[in-house]
Amino acid sequence: MKRWLWGIVLGVTLIAAAAGIAIVRMQGPAPDQVASPVHFNEVPVAFSHRSDLARDLPFMGSAAIDIDGDGRDEVVLGGGGEQADVLLRFDGTRFEPVADSGLDKPAGEATFGMAVIDATGDGLSDLFIARSGGVYFYRNLGANAATRFAGERIAFALDDNTSPLAITLADIDHDGAVDLYVAGYIRQDQVQGETIFNQRYGGYSYLLHNNGDNTFTDITAAAGLRRQHNTFMGVFADIDNDGWADLVIAQDTGVVEIQRNNGDLSFGSLSNPSSNYFSYPMGIGAGDYDNDGRLDFYFSNVGTTLPDLMVRGDLRPEQVLNTDYILLHNEGSLRFSDQGAAANAARLGFGWGTVMHDMDNDGYQDLLIAQNYARFPGVKMLRLYRGHFLRQVEPGRFAAAEESAGLQNANFGIAPLVSDFNGDGWPDVLFANLTQPARAFISAGGDSAWLQVVLPNAAPALTAQVSVTRADGMVLHDQWLSGEGLASEQSRTLQFGLGDSTGQVDVQVRFGDGRSQHYRHLPPRSVLHVDFPTQTETPDTP
Numbered sequence: 001m002k003r004w005l006w007g008i009v010l011g012v013t014l015i016a017a018a019a020g021i022a023i024v025r026m027q028g029p030a031p032d033q034v035a036s037p038v039h040f041n042e043v044p045v046a047f048s049h050r051s052d053l054a055r056d057l058p059f060m061g062s063a064a065i066d067i068d069g070d071g072r073d074e075v076v077l078g079g080g081g082e083q084a085d086v087l088l089r090f091d092g093t094r095f096e097p098v099a100d101s102g103l104d105k106p107a108g109e110a111t112f113g114m115a116v117i118d119a120t121g122d123g124l125s126d127l128f129i130a131r132s133g134g135v136y137f138y139r140n141l142g143a144n145a146a147t148r149f150a151g152e153r154i155a156f157a158l159d160d161n162t163s164p165l166a167i168t169l170a171d172i173d174h175d176g177a178v179d180l181y182v183a184g185y186i187r188q189d190q191v192q193g194e195t196i197f198n199q200r201y202g203g204y205s206y207l208l209h210n211n212g213d214n215t216f217t218d219i220t221a222a223a224g225l226r227r228q229h230n231t232f233m234g235v236f237a238d239i240d241n242d243g244w245a246d247l248v249i250a251q252d253t254g255v256v257e258i259q260r261n262n263g264d265l266s267f268g269s270l271s272n273p274s275s276n277y278f279s280y281p282m283g284i285g286a287g288d289y290d291n292d293g294r295l296d297f298y299f300s301n302v303g304t305t306l307p308d309l310m311v312r313g314d315l316r317p318e319q320v321l322n323t324d325y326i327l328l329h330n331e332g333s334l335r336f337s338d339q340g341a342a343a344n345a346a347r348l349g350f351g352w353g354t355v356m357h358d359m360d361n362d363g364y365q366d367l368l369i370a371q372n373y374a375r376f377p378g379v380k381m382l383r384l385y386r387g388h389f390l391r392q393v394e395p396g397r398f399a400a401a402e403e404s405a406g407l408q409n410a411n412f413g414i415a416p417l418v419s420d421f422n423g424d425g426w427p428d429v430l431f432a433n434l435t436q437p438a439r440a441f442i443s444a445g446g447d448s449a450w451l452q453v454v455l456p457n458a459a460p461a462l463t464a465q466v467s468v469t470r471a472d473g474m475v476l477h478d479q480w481l482s483g484e485g486l487a488s489e490q491s492r493t494l495q496f497g498l499g500d501s502t503g504q505v506d507v508q509v510r511f512g513d514g515r516s517q518h519y520r521h522l523p524p525r526s527v528l529h530v531d532f533p534t535q536t537e538t539p540d541t542p
Contacts, residue, residue, distance in 0.1 A: 031348065034393055036405035037448075038360040038426070040441035044094040045430065048437040051080030056110040056132065057163060057188050058374050061085075062432035063114035063489035064419040065125050067098075068143060071454075071527065073419040073491050074098065075430055076127065077438055078111025085111050085129070087148065090421040095430070095440055102138070102147030109133040113166035113233070113487035118457040119178050119214055125457060127151075128180065130164035130487070135182055137214060154208070156218045162203035163187050168483030170236035170245035171459040173265055174513045177210035178459035181247060183231040195313025197253045197278050202230035205249075209265065210459075223266050229254055232282045235483045237295050238463045240334055243512040245463045248297055250281040253313065256299060256326065260334065272328060273338040274299075277320035280311070283415065283486035287356030287365045288477040290396055293467070294330035295479060298340075298367055300351030300486075301325050305373075305384070325351065345398045349385045350376075353415030353486030359405075359427050361448035361497035363474055364392040370413030370486070374434050386410045387431065411436040419491035425450045425525055427495055432488065449498035449524035451505055455480045456532050457492065465510045468496040471503025498524050 049060055061078035067087070075088045075095060087101035105111065113130035120126060124140035127149060135158075138151035158164070162184040172179045184203035192201065207223050208216035220226045230252040236245040244261035251257060256274040259267035274281065285298035302311055302323050312321050325348055327340040340346030345367060355368045371385035386408035390398040402408050409416075411433035421428045426443035433439060451468060455461040461480060468476045478494045498505065507519040509530050517533045 031388075031400040033403045034391065034399040034401050036360065036389070036391060036401035037362070038405060038446050039444045040405055040407045040429065041444060042406070043090075043440050043442055045088065045438040045440045046094065046096050047077050047086050047088060049077070049080060049433060049435055050083045051110060051435050052082070053374060053435065055188060056081050057112065057165070057185060058434055059112045059165060059487050060414050060432055060434050061111045061114040061129060061487045062415055062417055062430075062485075063116050063127065064417050064491040065116045065127060065489070067125060067140060067148060069123060072423055073421060073493075075417060076103070076114060077432055078114065078129070081108045081110040081132065090440075092422065095438075098148065100147045102141070102149035102151070104151065105131060105136070106133060112164065113183070114489050115167040115169045115180070115482050116489045116492070117169055117178050117459060117462070117482070119459070121458070123457065128167050128169070130167050130182060132163045132187070134158055135164050135167070135180070154216055156206065156208060156216060159184070159204045161186055161190050165231070166233035166483060166487040168234045168236045168247075169459070170462045170482065171512065172209070172236070172245050172261060174460070175210075175212070176460055177212050177214075178462070179210050180206075180208040180216065181234045181236065182206045182208065183233045183249070185230050185232070185252070193313070195253060195311055197319070198314045198316070200228055202228055202252070204228055205231045205234070219265060225259065225267060233284060233483060233486055235284050235286055235297075235481055236463060237286055237479060237481050238465065238512065239295055239330060241294070241465060243510075243514060245512065248284060248286070250284050250299055252280060252282070253278070254281075255279065256281050256297075256328065258336070270334055272336045274322070274326060274328075277322040278315060279322045279326065281326060283351065283353035283370070284484060285354035285356035285367060286481050286484050289356060289365045289392065290329070291364070291474070291476055293475075293477050294332055296330050296356075297328045298345065298354050298356055299326040299328070300354050300369060302350050303348045305350040339396070343396055343398055345390055348388060352413060353488055355416050355418050355485050355490060357418045357427055358495055358497040359389065359418075359443075360391065361426065361446065361450045361495075362499045363470070363476060363497045364395065366391050367398060368416040368418065368429065370409070370415050370431055372410070372412045374412040387413050387416070407441050409433065409439050411439060415485035415488035417485070417488060417490060420452070420493060420495070425452065448500065449502050451496045451498060451507075451522065451524060452527045453494040453496065453507060453509075454527060454529050455492065455494070455509070456530060458532075460511055460513055460532070463512055466494055467508045469506040469508075470498055470501045471505060472501040474501070493527075
């Protein structure tokens with residue numbers, strides 16, 4: 001190669017590296033690390049995502065799904081515009097593709113978001129997929145069919161400027177059928193910028209009401225949710241324990257929206273701390289981290305990576321910008337407070353999907369965060385972040401433990417998927433990574449006891465409230481939620497850590513339609529499969 005050409009190559013390389021180094025310097029100190037009582041071992045995953053980031057939005061879909069009802073989740077990972085989606089199964093040593101998945105898709109459509117439920121009532125988990133060109137329903141045909149899934153596009157009027165990005169599911173009116181909220185983002189070919197706050201700009205999101213036969217009617221406007229604004233994702237959750245699925249939304253260049261279900265197919269907006277400033281809430285982790293019986297929510301943000309000057313965009317001087325991660329603690333009575341700073345979970349680098357889950361079975365939920373942005377200059381040469389495992393080291397306070405846990409992912413993480421892939425009672429993790437290989441980590445387990453609860457695989461069980469009373473009197477709470485993370489679907493198996501409390505436990509399940517089920521005297525280290533109650537019985541055994 002000629003000397004002048006070498007000079008150009010070297011110059012470009014140094015500029016990119018300098019940009020990356022500048023970002024590293026801006027991001028602030030890495031959080032102090034603490035010891036983890038649980039360790040993870042990485043296993044191979046036979047999938048590497050491919051995407052043309054000049055043509056596709058920088059997202060990808062992922063889902064944990066038990067395709068055959070054996071209690072072990074498989075994984076679906078979405079491909080870029082010219083890449084097939086893949087169905088993977090953990091064989092004990094690695095994640096390998098499942099042949100003849102049937103997850104065919106139109107050429108050129110990137111796969112962004114996924115959601116899972118038995119929508120047909122045949123006992124098999126079906127799949128909803130959001131792609132750049134529309135939303136699709138894939139019916140699970142069973143093991144004896146030529147392909148596992150068969151799909152078709154859901155008919156509704158998609159705005160010309162919008163790409164569906166993420167899906168969350170619930171039965172919003174207790175009619176027994178699953179309804180969809182589809183978060184929408186502006187199409188890549190119409191993107192005008194990533195820091196636009198004050199202009200009318202962005203894609204549209206949709207509330208799709210099931211007609212009872214898995215066809216859908218768009219009721220967004222009638223429900224009070226029609227607006228133009230880029231939205232990363234939403235999560236249906238019962239925030240006030242009234243039995244109705246409310247909606248929590250992460251807007252780009254905006255605020256966290258909390259929409260209360262009025263019980264009549266309409267929603268009303270609730271104020272929350274993020275209403276007082278502008279931010280970049282992206283992923284949503286949901287759970288009851290302080291065991292008070294009310295759901296809390298954790299949102300990633302641009303964090304400490306970039307100076308405010310670069311992310312203020314068109315904000316006016318008097319408009320407040322918050323770049324910290326947001327931990328909305330549910331105070332009850334439809335009120336929330338931001339406990340991110342107090343919980344040591346606010347000042348972190350650029351993040352995407354977040355998940356709230358008890359990773360060490362101690363009875364307190366922890367936080368997982370996928371990090372890095374594939375479009376940062378120089379980022380491919382300098383890995384900025386390795387993701388975070390924020391362990392709840394004392395009630396209401398977190399500390400980073402990813403190094404000692406061996407749970408680090410320096411690839412371009414979009415979302416962590418959490419499931420007990422090997423069935424040993426300990427949560428495992430698979431990171432869906434953009435334009436790079438997925439990475440999976442299997443827990444080595446430990447001495448703590450645990451209980452897993454599997455709710456009925458049907459729409460009326462979504463947002464059901466589960467309370468587990470340990471032998472030591474401690475009460476744990478959770479809900480089965482769809483869409484947690486970012487463009488992802490977590491396992492429907494709920495994990496309850498019992499720590500060193502080894503006595504029998506009681507479980508109370510309350511469904512949104514008013515039905516309840518009570519299971520008494522359950523042994524630790526067991527899996528409870530919950531049925532819908534047929535009468536007012538309260539069984540003593542599962």
